[in-house]
Each structure stands twice: as structure tokens, then as C-alpha cells.
Amino acid sequence: MLFFENVLVPWERVFMLYEAAPLLQRFGGGINFMGWSNLCRIHERMKLMTGVATMVAEAIGVKEYREVSAKLGEMVTYTEMWRHAMDGLEHTSFMTEGGLMSLGPMTGMNIYFAQTSARMIELLREISGSGLIMQPSEKDLAKPELRRDLERYMRGKGVDVEYKSRLFRMAHDLAVSSFGMRQEVYEYWHGGDPNRNRINLLNAYDQSDMTDRIKDLISRPLPHE
Numbered sequence: 632m633l634f635f636e637n638v639l640v641p642w643e644r645v646f647m648l649y650e651a652a653p654l655l656q657r658f659g660g661g662i663n664f665m666g667w668s669n670l671c672r673i674h675e676r677m678k679l680m681t682g683v684a685t686m687v688a689e690a691i692g693v694k695e696y697r698e699v700s701a702k703l704g705e706m707v708t709y710t711e712m713w714r715h716a717m718d719g720l721e722h723t724s725f726m727t728e729g730g731l732m733s734l735g736p737m738t739g740m741n742i743y744f745a746q747t748s749a750r751m752i753e754l755l756r757e758i759s760g761s762g763l764i765m766q767p768s769e770k771d772l773a774k775p776e777l778r779r780d781l782e783r784y785m786r787g788k789g790v791d792v793e794y795k796s797r798l799f800r801m802a803h804d805l806a807v808s809s810f811g812m813r814q815e816v817y818e819y820w821h822g823g824d825p826n827r828n829r830i831n832l833l834n835a836y837d838q839s840d841m842t843d844r845i846k847d848l849i850s851r852p853l854p855h856e
Contacts, residue, residue, distance in 0.1 A: 692788035
């Protein structure tokens with residue numbers, strides 16, 4: 632956060648001052664391709680977390696364990712659901728009156744990732760286990776007097792200590808470190824309050840077709856079983 636005591640504002644260059652409604656309307660329905668880069672960023676983050684978790688499981692020889700495979704499959708499911716949703720946004724894109732191509736609505740996607748990001752971090756922690764807590768540093772690896780013991784006791788399954796320690800330190804950066812936790816807080820809040828977003832989504836969600844069909848169905852006596 633920055634505080635400025637003396638600021639010159641060129642007011643003659645400021646437009647829509649005190650009147651943000653037109654800009655917000657335009658952002659919601661006409662220039663939301665600005666949000667496309669964020670969706671791509673999220674997809675890459677999901678693939679990264681899934682890839683690191685898979686490589687960790689392989690490095691410690693637990694990928695074939697039923698519970699570990701199920702957790703990795705859950706991470707892949709979230710990643711694939713996101714890819715399908717991005718395909719859907721492209722499929723529902725449309726041309727605006729001003730001649731701009733606009734994506735379809737994406738409110739539900741922001742809510743979805745706010746929920747699933749924390750779950751993917753949790754899964755990465757569970758798959759990695761206690762190896763996240765302590766791994767040899769680069770300085771440790773560079774010390775000849777330590778290297779023999781590190782290779783003996785800190786190696787993985789079919790991988791040397793350098794590979795394993797660097798992989799686990801990457802997992803630590805994603806799931807344990809202050810940097811990773813700051814990023815997770817950002818992922819949860821950067822789209823706004825998730826509860827408020829859910830309420831707004833509910834209020835804007837058109838269910839009239841289905842509710843009319845339900846009302847029509849229950850307006851007549853239902854057959855007895």
C-alpha cells in the first residue's frame with residue numbers, strides 16, 4: 632500500500648467520474664475478454680499443482696496406492712472441468728452491438744475456483760506428507776561431507792536426492808510457504824466475497840423454465856405407485 636501526500640490529478644482526462652454504471656455494464660457484457668487471461672492463468676495453476684502432486688507421488692513410490700491415486704484423480708477432475716468450462720465460454724461467445732467479440736457469462740467459474748483452489752492445495756499437502764517439512768537445501772547438497780548420507784537416506788524411489796529435494800521444495804512453495812499461502816488467500820478473495828458472489832449468481836440465475844415445468848407436473852394428481 633502506498634500513500635501520497637501531494638498528487639496532481641489531471642481531471643480533464645478523467646471520464647466517468649462518479650458515474651461507473653456504464654463502465655461496469657460494458658465490462659460485464661462487452662469487454663470481458665480481459666478476464667480470459669485470468670482464466671488461462673488459473674488453468675495453468677491447476678495443471679501445475681496436479682503435475683507437482685503426481686511427480687511427488689512417483690518420487691516417493693506411492694502413486695499406485697489406492698487413496699493417493701484417488702486424490703490425484705480428484706485434482707485431474709478439477710483441472711479437466713476447468714478446461715471444459717473454458718471451452719464452453721468460447722462456445723457461448725457472441726458479437727456485441729459495438730462489433731466486439733464477448734465471452735459468455737463466467738460468474739460461476741470464479742466461484743468454482745475459489746472453492747477448488749483450497750481443496751487442491753489440501754490434496755497436494757496430503758499426497759506429499761511430512762516430506763514438505765524438511766528437505767536438504769542447495770547448500771546441504773553442495774557439502775561433500777553430507778552428500779553420501781543425503782544420497783542414502785533422503786533419495787526417492789528411482790530418483791536421486793537432488794531431484795527429490797528440489798521437487799519437494801517446489802511443493803512446499805505451493806502448499807506451505809508464506810508465498811503459497813498468500814497466493815491462496817488471493818485466489819479466494821480476488822473475485823470478491825464468494826458468499827456474495829453465490830447470492831448474486833442465485834438472484835440472476837434464470838430457473839423459470841424448470842420451475843414452470845415442475846409446477847405443471849404437480850398441478851395434476853400424481854399416479855399412485
